[in-house]
Amino acid sequence: MVTENLKLVEEKISGACRRCGRKREEVTLIAVSKTKPVEMIQEALQSGIRTFGENKVQEILQKQPLLPDGLDWHMIGHLQRNKVRQIAGKVCMIHSVDSLRLAEQIQKEYNNLDMTAKILIEVNIAGEESKFGLAPEKTEEVIRKIAEMPNLKACGLMTIAPFTDDPEENRIHFSNLRKLLVDINSKNIDNISMTELSMGMTGDYEVAIEEGATMVRVGTGIFGNRQYT
Numbered sequence: 001m002v003t004e005n006l007k008l009v010e011e012k013i014s015g016a017c018r019r020c021g022r023k024r025e026e027v028t029l030i031a032v033s034k035t036k037p038v039e040m041i042q043e044a045l046q047s048g049i050r051t052f053g054e055n056k057v058q059e060i061l062q063k064q065p066l067l068p069d070g071l072d073w074h075m076i077g078h079l080q081r082n083k084v085r086q087i088a089g090k091v092c093m094i095h096s097v098d099s100l101r102l103a104e105q106i107q108k109e110y111n112n113l114d115m116t117a118k119i120l121i122e123v124n125i126a127g128e129e130s131k132f133g134l135a136p137e138k139t140e141e142v143i144r145k146i147a148e149m150p151n152l153k154a155c156g157l158m159t160i161a162p163f164t165d166d167p168e169e170n171r172i173h174f175s176n177l178r179k180l181l182v183d184i185n186s187k188n189i190d191n192i193s194m195t196e197l198s199m200g201m202t203g204d205y206e207v208a209i210e211e212g213a214t215m216v217r218v219g220t221g222i223f224g225n226r227q228y229t
């Protein structure tokens with residue numbers, strides 16, 4: 001199932017890139033494997049996928065030793081400060097930096113390891129009550145402080161768009177996140193030159209690519225529906 005699904009997702013990504021004149025290499029597909037067994041991840045590996053997204057620290061730590069070295073693991077879920085130490089140095093990027101205090105904690109732990117953390121700033125672009133993420137108007141202020149933290153590299157912005165049956169409804173939010181990135185880059189803040197836009201999930205990744213996504217996070221579309229117990 002995973003193999004066939006991946007073929008379809010790949011076709012849709014290529015199609016979206018073609019429609020808006022972007023190169024396929026500009027978009028990284030992150031296979032979101034949360035709640036799914038390593039057997040399914042192995043099937044994705046056979047299709048050439050090397051980049052996986054998980055939203056729980058514990059799950060990353062459980063799965064990593066069971067799979068080959070050298071895969072790119074992305075932490076995409078809400079991260080508690082007391083769990084940063086456990087994943088420090090073990091993930092390729094943290095997508096979900098949603099507060100200054102969390103950024104400070106990541107700075108501290110990566111400083112201890114003498115490493116640099118690649119991070120994205122999570123923005124609540126649609127202003128939804130239930131969502132994590134910085135308010136758009138607070139984002140620049142936080143990024144200015146992150147810019148002064150020597151062990152953090154702010155690579156870009158991330159958002160989780162509203163749940164909707166009609167992906168076109170999210171086009172405006174993706175477009176707004178891209179504008180925010182362009183706007184903050186234009187301030188020429190020292191150490192800040194952001195290139196990544198992590199936006200788009202199973203229901204809306206094609207629209208997200210058309211609006212500039214450089215990373216799409218696709219779970220259900222690859223691994224099927226999730227069962228939560």
Ligand SMILES: *Cc1c(COP(=O)(O)O)cnc(C)c1O
Pocket residue numbers: 032034055076077160201202203217218219220221
């Ligand atoms: C689960 C999750 C996804 C993937 O969602 P699907 O709709 O299954 O593609 C993407 N991003 C985040 C942050 C998630 O938690």
